[in-house]
Amino acid sequence: MSNTSTNNPADLVKMAVPMVFRAIDKYVETNIVPATETKTRGDSGRVVWGPSDTYPDYLYGLYKDVATLGSIVNGCVDYVAGNDVQLVSEIFPEGKCNRTGELAVDIVRGAALDWFLFGGFALEVIRGADGRPAEIYNLGIEDIRTNEDVNVFWWSENWAKGGKDKKLFPAFLPDLDWARLTDEERDRHAASIVYVKNTRKQVYPMPLYAQAVKACEMERCIDEYHLNAINSEFSASAFIQLCNGVPPTPELKDEIERDFMEKFTGKDNAGRVILSFSPDRQHSAIIQELHTEDFSARYDALAKRSRQEIFTSFRANPNLFGIPTESLGFSAEEYAESFDLFNRTQIKPVQDRIADAFDRVCGRNGVLTIEPFAMSDTEAASSLAAQLGVGGTQSMMLVLESVTMSTEQKIGVLKTLFGLDDPAAYAILGLPYTPPAAGENE
Numbered sequence: 001m002s003n004t005s006t007n008n009p010a011d012l013v014k015m016a017v018p019m020v021f022r023a024i025d026k027y028v029e030t031n032i033v034p035a036t037e038t039k040t041r042g043d044s045g046r047v048v049w050g051p052s053d054t055y056p057d058y059l060y061g062l063y064k065d066v067a068t069l070g071s072i073v074n075g076c077v078d079y080v081a082g083n084d085v086q087l088v089s090e091i092f093p094e095g096k097c098n099r100t101g102e103l104a105v106d107i108v109r110g111a112a113l114d115w116f117l118f119g120g121f122a123l124e125v126i127r128g129a130d131g132r133p134a135e136i137y138n139l140g141i142e143d144i145r146t147n148e149d150v151n152v153f154w155w156s157e158n159w160a161k162g163g164k165d166k167k168l169f170p171a172f173l174p175d176l177d178w179a180r181l182t183d184e185e186r187d188r189h190a191a192s193i194v195y196v197k198n199t200r201k202q203v204y205p206m207p208l209y210a211q212a213v214k215a216c217e218m219e220r221c222i223d224e225y226h227l228n229a230i231n232s233e234f235s236a237s238a239f240i241q242l243c244n245g246v247p248p249t250p251e252l253k254d255e256i257e258r259d260f261m262e263k264f265t266g267k268d269n270a271g272r273v274i275l276s277f278s279p280d281r282q283h284s285a286i287i288q289e290l291h292t293e294d295f296s297a298r299y300d301a302l303a304k305r306s307r308q309e310i311f312t313s314f315r316a317n318p319n320l321f322g323i324p325t326e327s328l329g330f331s332a333e334e335y336a337e338s339f340d341l342f343n344r345t346q347i348k349p350v351q352d353r354i355a356d357a358f359d360r361v362c363g364r365n366g367v368l369t370i371e372p373f374a375m376s377d378t379e380a381a382s383s384l385a386a387q388l389g390v391g392g393t394q395s396m397m398l399v400l401e402s403v404t405m406s407t408e409q410k411i412g413v414l415k416t417l418f419g420l421d422d423p424a425a426y427a428i429l430g431l432p433y434t435p436p437a438a439g440e441n442e
Contacts, residue, residue: 031217032058032213032214032217033050033051033054033055033058034050034051034055035049035050035055035204035206035210036048036050036051036055037049037202037203037204039148044147044152045147045148046145046146046147046152046154047145047146047147047148047203047204048145049145049159049203049204052160053145053159053160053163054159054160055204056118056141056142056143056159057142057160059117059118059142059207060117060142062213062216062217062220063117065220065223066216066219066220066310067219067223068216068219068306068307068310068311069209069216069219069310071321072116072310072311072314072316072321073113073116073117075320075321076112076116076314076346076347076350077109077112077113077116078373079342079343079347079373080108080109080112080115080347080350080351080354080370081105081108081109081112081370081373082351082370082371082372082373083371083372083373083374084370084371085103085104085105085108085368085369085370085371086104086368086369086370086371087103087104087358087367087368088366088367088369089358089362089364089367091132091133091134091361091362092104092136092362097135097136097137098126098135098136098137099135102137102138104358104368106138107123107136107137107138107354108354108368108370110138110140111123111138111196111354111357112350112354114138114140114141114142115198115350115353116207116208116314116350117207118141118142118205118207119197119198119199119204119205119206119207119208119210120141120195120196120197120198120199120204120205121138121141121196121354121357122138122139122140122141122144122153122193122194122195122196123136123137123138123139123172123193123194123196123357123361124136124137124138124139124169124191124192124193124194125172125191125192125193125194125361126190126191127178127189127190127191127192130178131176131178131179131181131186132178133361133362136358136361139155139193141195141205143155143156143157143159144193144195145159145163145166146195146203146204147203148203150171150195150203151170151171152168152169152170152171153168153169153170153171153193153195154166154167154168154169155167155169169191169192169193170188170189170192170193171192171193171194171195172192172193172194172360172361173189173192174360174361174363176189194357194360194361196353196357208313208314209310209313209314210313211313212309212310212312212313215305215306215307215309215310215313216306216310218302218305218306219303219306219307219310222299222302222303222306225299226299314346315342315345315346316342316346317338317342319335319338320335320338320339320342343372343373347372347373348372351370351372354368354370355367355368355369355370400428400429407429407431410425410429411425411426411429414428414429
């Protein structure tokens with residue numbers, strides 16, 4: 001065996017190991033932001049919310065990118081605002097909460113959005129010259145940081161950049177004796193924060209869908225995968241093996257991979273032919289397509305699972321948010337009952353939290369009233385019809401056109417399957433309806 005040495009890069013490549021597998025970073029480790037809380041040395045013990053204060057930004061990103069999450073959050077905001085919001089207080093004449101003209105319903109909707117998105121909300125209270133609350137604003141809780149005692153607050157719109165423009169606020173004190181305060185103390189309490197969260201053991205709130213964050217990421221990844229598949233002819237469905245040796249250094253590997261990806265991927269390159277240059281057949285590229293027979297079914301199953309986990313985290317029924325399910329046995333009565341349960345367990349507690357915050361600011365109870373969102377029987381039936389969509393219409397046509405079912409059977413199916421009453425079922429079949437006589441069984 002000769003100890004031949006060479007400085008030719010091509011020879012070095014040929015002498016390298018025959019095969020190298022490169023590891024791919026785990027998505028969870030690099031993309032999902034944990035809800036960590038870290039106390040800083042300065043700023044009187046300010047607690048950092050997530051790595052580099054970015055956890056709220058991460059949640060907002062999910063809200064923007066994940067359709068199911070956005071639908072649930074926006075729907076909950078509408079439910080919390082209810083049919084009407086009334087604010088009766090001498091502090092806020094005509095229900096206007098601040099000099100910008102925002103009404104109580106605007107503050108309620110902002111607080112509800114923050115609650116279902118982040119797990120809490122914050123209100124800024126501005127005092128007048130006499131020390132009484134004069135204005136109230138919804139202050140995005142994602143811009144608020146606090147200490148372990150939750151009695152000092154910092155506001156900034158650039159926490160990811162260190163919060164260099166942060167402003168200091170004290171907690172709102174309803175029984176503050178304004179006359180006994182010094183001018184310096186009055187300046188400090190001229191604007192204060194009402195901070196409401198859904199946790200006790202943590203400094204910052206926790207969103208209701210915290211356990212479903214991976215499901216949100218799953219839905220986002222599925223959407224991005226399909227978008228990339230549309231925009232790019234080259235995807236993970238092709239395995240390309242360059243047979244002219246392994247680059248001797250990681251830097252060279254990265255350079256080749258980067259050049260290859262820049263040239264052959266992207267929506268502008270869809271449909272282009274990939275050319276492989278090699279010195280001879282022995283060193284030609286091998287292109288092997290990777291096929292999975294049930295790929296579409298797998299993605300469909302994953303999409304359904306992710307949606308179900310997100311709805312489960314909110315304890316919500318998809319039908320309540322305009323997202324139809326495969327079951328057609330969801331009657332108008334069951335729809336109304338499902339909404340009533342969700343309203344009592346998830347919506348009313350948030351309405352009460354917001355009303356309590358207004359009571360605290362105004363110094364008396366009952367200043368804010370929210371008329372609960374309610375559906376009449378007609379509205380429930382209409383909502384049911386909307387969620388049934390095309391599939392429900394087709395099912396109904398099968399019943400109407402059936403030649404094996406009697407009229408009585410068709411009426412029974414229409415009543416059971418679609419929640420119709422007798423007059424509506426008869427009308428759909430084109431039959432006259434005669435109400436039963438008093439005391440006569442139908």
